[in-house]
Amino acid sequence: MSIKLSQRGHDIPASPIRKLVPFADGAKARGTHVYHLNIGQPDIATPEQMWDRIKNYQETVLAYGPSNGLLEFRQGLAEYYAKYGVSVTPAEIIVTTGGSEALLFAMLATCDPGDEVLVPEPFYANYNGFAVQASITVVPVTAKAEDGFRLPPKELFVEKITDKTKAILISNPGNPTGVVYTREELEVLAELALEHDLYIVADEVYREFVYDGEKYTSIMTIPGLDQHAIIADSISKRFSACGARVGNIVSKNKELMGSIMRFAQARLCPPTLEQIGAIGALTVPESYFEGVLTEYQKRRDIIFNGISKIPGALCCQPKGAFYVIAKLPIDDGDAFAEWMLSHFEMDGATVMVAPAAGFYATPGLGKDECRLAYVLNTEDLEKAMEILAAGVEAYNAR
Amino acid sequence: MSIKLSQRGHDIPASPIRKLVPFADGAKARGTHVYHLNIGQPDIATPEQMWDRIKNYQETVLAYGPSNGLLEFRQGLAEYYAKYGVSVTPAEIIVTTGGSEALLFAMLATCDPGDEVLVPEPFYANYNGFAVQASITVVPVTAKAEDGFRLPPKELFVEKITDKTKAILISNPGNPTGVVYTREELEVLAELALEHDLYIVADEVYREFVYDGEKYTSIMTIPGLDQHAIIADSISKRFSACGARVGNIVSKNKELMGSIMRFAQARLCPPTLEQIGAIGALTVPESYFEGVLTEYQKRRDIIFNGISKIPGALCCQPKGAFYVIAKLPIDDGDAFAEWMLSHFEMDGATVMVAPAAGFYATPGLGKDECRLAYVLNTEDLEKAMEILAAGVEAYNAR
The missing domain is CATH 3.40.640.10 (Type I PLP-dependent aspartate aminotransferase-like (Major domain))
Structure with missing residues (x-):
């Protein structure tokens, strides 16, 4: 008799946003830069008003x-x-x-x-x-x-x-x-x-x-x-x-x-x-969000245009949040995302995406899709989209 | 048809440690000081090494x-x-x-x-x-x-x-x-x-x-x-x-x-x-804990002696952590704890305890018990124990 997990302990799915982190760590260990499009971690500075309150907290x-x-x-x-x-x-x-x-x-x-x-x-x-x-x-x-x-x-x-x-x-x-x-x-x-x-x-x-x-x-x-x-x-x-x-x-x-x-x-x-x-x-002025929004709209355009340029890829232009579901000309999003981290680089860099099957509950849906988060600066995002396009091509030619 | 909670939404118990907070807030609003023996919130300073790391964090x-x-x-x-x-x-x-x-x-x-x-x-x-x-x-x-x-x-x-x-x-x-x-x-x-x-x-x-x-x-x-x-x-x-x-x-x-x-x-x-x-x-020296431990042992002694002095009360001398289960000469710990906050004060102060029934799963057990946390300084704790003793007497004479 060996001790067992609960059924739900087996059922709990690995997050498609995070499960490939070990492969990203592997790429980084090899010296490859990884553009993280997998996770909605914005690069925008946390407001000074937040840091100030924390750093001036006087309780012991x-x-x-x-x-x-x-x-x-x-x-x-x-x-x-x-x-x-x-x-x-x-x-x-x-x-x-x-x-x-x-x-x-x-x-x-x-x-x-x-x-x-x-x-x-x-x-x-x-x-x-x-x-x-x-x-x-x-x-x-x-x-x-x-x-x-x-x-x-x-x-x-x-x-x-x-x-x-x-x-x-x-x-x-x-x-x-x-x-x-x-x-x-x-x-x-x-x-x-x-x-x-x-x-x-x-x-x-x-x-x-x-x-x-x-x-x-x-x-x-x-x-x-x-x-x-x-x-x-x-x-x-x-x-x-x-x-x-x-x-x-x-x-x-x-x-x-x-x-x-x-x-x-x-x-x-x-x-x-x-x-x-x-x-x-909560005290940041409205202007904080205006600046942020202008920046994200630029990013949205870069990612949308980038996907549109990949032959056989398509996506809806997102109107809110900072993600896009991209249908890519690939057989399997999980295999592709892992491959990008394990076997591909261009100019010393690769891209991490979130395979989209985990964003569906209906089996089989989302298999040729990935979620991309547009949370990097425009220059990085331009580069990441070039790498993604080259990666798709190389993946299908492998 | 009116919308229903889940059964577990009904079943989730109020915490005996926190459910009386509104009564404590009421006492404070009336100007009564509340000695908190209900919760394991130590008054010991958080180590400087912890504050320093937080306040010197340089990421944006x-x-x-x-x-x-x-x-x-x-x-x-x-x-x-x-x-x-x-x-x-x-x-x-x-x-x-x-x-x-x-x-x-x-x-x-x-x-x-x-x-x-x-x-x-x-x-x-x-x-x-x-x-x-x-x-x-x-x-x-x-x-x-x-x-x-x-x-x-x-x-x-x-x-x-x-x-x-x-x-x-x-x-x-x-x-x-x-x-x-x-x-x-x-x-x-x-x-x-x-x-x-x-x-x-x-x-x-x-x-x-x-x-x-x-x-x-x-x-x-x-x-x-x-x-x-x-x-x-x-x-x-x-x-x-x-x-x-x-x-x-x-x-x-x-x-x-x-x-x-x-x-x-x-x-x-x-x-x-x-x-x-x-x-x-994690970098605090062992001496940090020695000082803390000496202090807690004093507190433990005060609370143990304080309970021993209440006629009809008893408890085991705790050997670890910073709580004690005290059996008190009261009919109902929940009623007593609430009464202490709503109807009793001595020298402008009262004591908040955690009724112990919620620390048992067997129905009926712990009804005449309370949990006391000895997380206050020795002076406050001495005072709190005097108030508790007087409160027990007044509760039974009400």
């Missing part, structure tokens, strides 16, 4: 904070949401350890083991990981590249609703699709929620990153959803502070928030010092 | 770190464990967001929903919360105050083993009991693990806090347990850095660690900056 003990987060931070968040038409009190906000924990808590409080969550696919790959942790099933509703990854029609959602369906989970602006849902699309989701008594969990961490004059609409601005709408949020992308692990959950459903507070108490509190920093980050 | 982007934690920190941890006779490599360590996440990951990787974990009770209350998150059952094996909360006899464990039992979870040195298990006791657990193919998850976050010349022994120094032993750890208590949310898990079981790495990838990484600080904290 790095102590536990409240389980629902520091009041001053939650007050700042409530003011921040008001700018987007979301009217909430600090009591309707619970600070979490990254957006990751916000998503996990939302799943735990709305679903029991075996329950189902409808998710337009492709979706943020780690939803699969959180679903395994929560022992729930992600039921995909496939969005199509040829439709610009817009919200699938209502009837496709209805078809998949069972008595185990408890929630719909969306990412808006969309990771990895770049889609920004219109108010009308969110109203369709609201109808589904109200007609079938489902929660809507909206992962809105990319709200600042919207291009070409499109408009982000929060799920919490759609009337009638006070009991149904949950925002999962994070400062990671907004303030280029991914390593802070500061996120939050927002809901007007008191019973739900009471439950999430108890989940939050079990883990005591989110990181204290980095919440202190986040309070500072 | 607060970026994601590796999912298993910064290599330099894991290297430092491996050296640290060697001092306790635990020989591990950095690859056998995964950094977690606090000891909380280490415990949750251990449960997820070893148990499926419905599985059982044997836990000597009383135990750290939040094990109940993590068990609800993981949809597993805590099966208590009752340790008795009159036996000094020593490990219950082997046959009591064997009686409770079913085909759903996957692990034994212990806290050593013990929160809330203050017990420090001997090598012989750990060998009994090892026999159980090997005979019944169970993991042993040892929460060893208090290893520095051992008094009266007793000796802490790590589960990982017991031969034969390479595949079975898992340490859940944290810097929170060791370096008085509870708000950092930096913990870690240790195991030599490669398959298990591979699985936990995938759980870790889903949530991306533990807090970056506070790991940087923790690298600094």
